[in-house]
Amino acid sequence: xxxxxxxxxxxxxxxxxxxxxxxxxxxxxxxxxxxxxxxxxxxxxxxxxxxxxxxxxxxxxxxxxxxxxxxxxxxxxxxxxxxxxxxxxxxxxxxxxxxxxxxxxxxxxxxxxxxxxxxxxxxxxxxxxxxxxxxxxxxxxxxxxxxxxxxxxxxxxxxxxxxxxxxxxxxxxxxxxxxxxxxxxxxxxxxxxxxxxxxxxxxxxxxxxxxxxxxxxxxxxxxxxxxxxxxxxxxxxxxxxxxxxxxxxxxxxxxxxxxxxxxxxxxxxxxxxxxxxx
Amino acid sequence: xxxxxxxxxxxxxxxxxxxxxxxxxxxxxxxxxxxxxxxxxxxxxxxxxxxxxxxxxxxxxxxxxxxxxxxxxxxxxxxxxxxxxxxxxxxxxxxxxxxxxxxxxxxxxxxxxxxxxxxxxxxxxxxxxx
Numbered sequence: 001x002x003x004x005x006x007x008x009x010x011x012x013x014x015x016x017x018x019x020x021x022x023x024x025x026x027x028x029x030x031x032x033x034x035x036x037x038x039x040x041x042x043x044x045x046x047x048x049x050x051x052x053x054x055x056x057x058x059x060x061x062x063x064x065x066x067x068x069x070x071x072x073x074x075x076x077x078x079x080x081x082x083x084x085x086x087x088x089x090x091x092x093x094x095x096x097x098x099x100x101x102x103x104x105x106x107x108x109x110x111x112x113x114x115x116x117x118x119x120x121x122x123x124x125x126x127x128x129x130x131x132x133x134x135x136x137x138x139x140x141x142x143x144x145x146x147x148x149x150x151x152x153x154x155x156x157x158x159x160x161x162x163x164x165x166x167x168x169x170x171x172x173x174x175x176x177x178x179x180x181x182x183x184x185x186x187x188x189x190x191x192x193x194x195x196x197x198x199x200x201x202x203x204x205x206x207x208x209x210x211x212x213x214x215x216x217x218x219x220x221x222x223x224x225x226x227x228x229x230x231x232x233x234x235x236x237x238x239x240x241x242x243x244x245x246x247x248x249x250x251x252x253x254x255x256x257x258x259x260x261x262x263x264x265x266x267x268x269x270x271x272x273x274x275x276x277x278x
Numbered sequence: 279x280x281x282x283x284x285x286x287x288x289x290x291x292x293x294x295x296x297x298x299x300x301x302x303x304x305x306x307x308x309x310x311x312x313x314x315x316x317x318x319x320x321x322x323x324x325x326x327x328x329x330x331x332x333x334x335x336x337x338x339x340x341x342x343x344x345x346x347x348x349x350x351x352x353x354x355x356x357x358x359x360x361x362x363x364x365x366x367x368x369x370x371x372x373x374x375x376x377x378x379x380x381x382x383x384x385x386x387x388x389x390x391x392x393x394x395x396x397x398x399x400x401x402x403x404x405x406x407x408x
Binding site: 001043059061092211213218219221222227230233 | 297301302304305308309312313315316319323324325326327328330331332333334335336337340341342356357359360362363364366367369370371373374377388389392395396399400402403404405
């Protein structure tokens, strides 16, 4: 295949990944890596490198809109980024010892889990920070806007959240994804933050986590500029379009379709990994 | 719920706004640089075969900040794309740096410490490759 044809195909794939990422709220990485490896035959290490760069792009691009609305909790984000960056650096060390086949299998499992999470009903909660807990000592409570009103919220189970974030960091580096699913799990399910605060704070953290491993992978030669170029531009365009669509139309049927695509990709990654084709 | 020790949401908010603007600007600039480098590259090498099936790793010059800058100064299109990538990697780092400054202005030393630690980890990764 010529470079130009390859670039255009990659651009189209990345556009789709960005669109799916925005509409499912999972970010582009979980779809991008399977598309590159399964669809275009790219070595999983190049795919992981390119995907991490996209994860940074979508995180920084979306954060601009989110922080303006006042949902992001920067204290919680910054405190937990200690866990995700340490996890990410450990993940890059582990990546050197894990075979491509094993990576594909782990990827399939995470993708399956992500698909299940995207279909889950969300529960809105307002937690109360108990005095004397880690959350109180770290002053993690804050406020967020709900329909014009400012609502206070607290935080629970900070150590559990910290541990999950460490896991999210490892997975992010190992698989080249934002690990948004694990991050939201930590913030929403473990620490009981309001859903909107969880997703935006998770997005805020994703870029920093990905930057930690992207630096290492740059040194290892995983980041190929000619591959990254269409991938980044495609994902950014797809994510921007996705955000527009999200604001306008009823997305439930689209979300169902994309979740089905993710399940198929997950099964294919598992199959290719288990049969050592990747 | 409203503990007296909670951070000042107004100052936090001003900081968040500055962060938001910075991030969007960083993404737009890096996407533009990447696009320019990409067009330059494809204009010359568009017919060359593309192969990412086997991992060979990038040449040394594309693996370090110094190497990329040297390549850009020589006018290499691939290095220009990689500069766009580096700018993109720099946006979250700048975000953490601004947080350090913001927390220092609020004299919130606990969070100055947290952000500085994250910043150190990021610099370590970019400078030494982990």
